Amino acid sequence: MVYQSQSAGLVAYKAQSGLGVQASASAANLLRIAGGAGIKVSKAATESVEVRNDGLSMRGRHGSQKANSAYNGEMSLGSHDPIIEAIMRSTWDAVALTKTQADFTSLTTGANTIVLASGSPIAMGFRVGDIIRATGLPDAANNGKNLRITGLSATTITVAETLVVNAVADTSCSITRPGKRLINTVPLVKRYFTVEEYESDIDQSTLLSDFVWGTGKLSMAADGLLRFDPGGVGTGNAQALAAAASPYFTSPTAPTDVPFSVVDATIRFGGVDLVELTSFDLSLDIQPNAPVTFGSPGQKYSPDVFTGPLKIGMNLTMLRKSLAIFSDFLAETPYSLNVLAVDNMAEPKDFISITVPNFTLGGVDPSALSKQGGPRTQTIAIPPALVGLDSSATGNGSMISFQTTAP
Structure with missing residues (x-):
C-alpha cells in the first residue's frame, strides 16, 4: 500500500477558452507553492426533517457542490503573472514604450529630473509610477538603471x-518604459481556469474546471522572501482522476528565477523611501462568488462564478520616528505607494513594480509602551474603502498598476 506524503505533489493551471471548456493538457503553468489549504471541495448536507416515533433519523442527502482553492507561495520574476492578470480582469500590455530625440529633440538632466526640450512626457504615454530606463546619455551613471x-x-x-x-x-538618447504593464481597464476580461493538484506518490489528481482566481495577497517581512498567496473559487466542477489519467497537464512550465528577496526591494510610501519598515502586506480581492442554484436534474454545482468590484487593502508596520503619519491620518492626506522588487543581478535589474496611486490612511496605531528594550512601532491600516482610482492627468486611471520585465 502506497500512501501520499506531504511534499510529493504539484499544482498546475491553465486558462480556459471560456466557461464550460476544460483547458487542453499542454502548455500549462506550474504554480510556485509554499503550502496553503489547496483545493477544497465540499457539499451541502441536506438533513431529513421527518419526525419519527422511534426517535431515529432518515439519512440525509448531498446538496450543492462547491470548490475553492488557496495557496501560499513565493514570488519570482513572472511566477504569478497569469494569476495577477486574471485578478485584475485586464491584459498585460507587452509593448515597451520607447521615445527618442525624434520625439523630444533633446534633453538635460537635473538631480532628480529629465527635462525635455520639446514634447510632453504625459502625451507620450509616461505615467507616475512607471519604471523607465535611459540609454545614450553622456553620463554613464544615468544610463541602464531603473528609474x-x-x-x-x-x-x-x-x-x-x-x-x-x-x-x-543631449540629442542622441532614448527613454524606455521596459517590459510589460498591467492596469485596470474596461471592458473587464473574465478568465476561467482548469487547476490540477497532482499527488505523485499515489499518482492521482484532483482537477477543477471553471475556476476563477479572485484573491491575492503580497506580503513582506524582515529577512524574508516576497510572498504571494493566490486563491479563488470554482463553480464546483471537480474530478478525481485515476492513475491512468494523472497528471492531467503534460510538462507544465515551471518558474525558473529565484524568489525576490525583501532586502533587494524598495518601498516608497507617501513620497519617501522607507528604511524603518518591519512588515507589509497588500491584498487584492474581486469577491468571487458561486451561487447555489437548482432547476435541472443532477445539477450539482453553480452555473458560473460571479465577481464584484476590486478591493485593495494594505497594512504596514514600521519604527515610530515622529507623528507626521498620524497627522496625515487626521488631515485625510492622500498617499501613494510603490513596491519595487528586483533580481540580484547587474544593472539594469529585472523587476516587478507595484503602484497603488491614491489612498488615505485608515489608522495609525502605536505599539504599547513597555519596560522592555527595543523600539516603539506603529501599524498603519489602509482598508479597501479608502483606496480609489487615480484619475489625474499624470495617472493611469487605475487603482493599482503592475510593471515587470518578465517575458
Whole structure:
C-alpha cells in the first residue's frame, strides 16, 4: 500500500477558452507553492426533517457542490503573472514604450529630473509610477538603471533616483518604459481556469474546471522572501482522476528565477523611501462568488462564478520616528505607494513594480509602551474603502498598476 506524503505533489493551471471548456493538457503553468489549504471541495448536507416515533433519523442527502482553492507561495520574476492578470480582469500590455530625440529633440538632466526640450512626457504615454530606463546619455551613471517616475509635467520627468546633473542638451538618447504593464481597464476580461493538484506518490489528481482566481495577497517581512498567496473559487466542477489519467497537464512550465528577496526591494510610501519598515502586506480581492442554484436534474454545482468590484487593502508596520503619519491620518492626506522588487543581478535589474496611486490612511496605531528594550512601532491600516482610482492627468486611471520585465 502506497500512501501520499506531504511534499510529493504539484499544482498546475491553465486558462480556459471560456466557461464550460476544460483547458487542453499542454502548455500549462506550474504554480510556485509554499503550502496553503489547496483545493477544497465540499457539499451541502441536506438533513431529513421527518419526525419519527422511534426517535431515529432518515439519512440525509448531498446538496450543492462547491470548490475553492488557496495557496501560499513565493514570488519570482513572472511566477504569478497569469494569476495577477486574471485578478485584475485586464491584459498585460507587452509593448515597451520607447521615445527618442525624434520625439523630444533633446534633453538635460537635473538631480532628480529629465527635462525635455520639446514634447510632453504625459502625451507620450509616461505615467507616475512607471519604471523607465535611459540609454545614450553622456553620463554613464544615468544610463541602464531603473528609474521610478514620481512626477510629470508638460516638459519634465521627475524620478526618485539621483541622477548626474548635466545641463548640456543631449540629442542622441532614448527613454524606455521596459517590459510589460498591467492596469485596470474596461471592458473587464473574465478568465476561467482548469487547476490540477497532482499527488505523485499515489499518482492521482484532483482537477477543477471553471475556476476563477479572485484573491491575492503580497506580503513582506524582515529577512524574508516576497510572498504571494493566490486563491479563488470554482463553480464546483471537480474530478478525481485515476492513475491512468494523472497528471492531467503534460510538462507544465515551471518558474525558473529565484524568489525576490525583501532586502533587494524598495518601498516608497507617501513620497519617501522607507528604511524603518518591519512588515507589509497588500491584498487584492474581486469577491468571487458561486451561487447555489437548482432547476435541472443532477445539477450539482453553480452555473458560473460571479465577481464584484476590486478591493485593495494594505497594512504596514514600521519604527515610530515622529507623528507626521498620524497627522496625515487626521488631515485625510492622500498617499501613494510603490513596491519595487528586483533580481540580484547587474544593472539594469529585472523587476516587478507595484503602484497603488491614491489612498488615505485608515489608522495609525502605536505599539504599547513597555519596560522592555527595543523600539516603539506603529501599524498603519489602509482598508479597501479608502483606496480609489487615480484619475489625474499624470495617472493611469487605475487603482493599482503592475510593471515587470518578465517575458
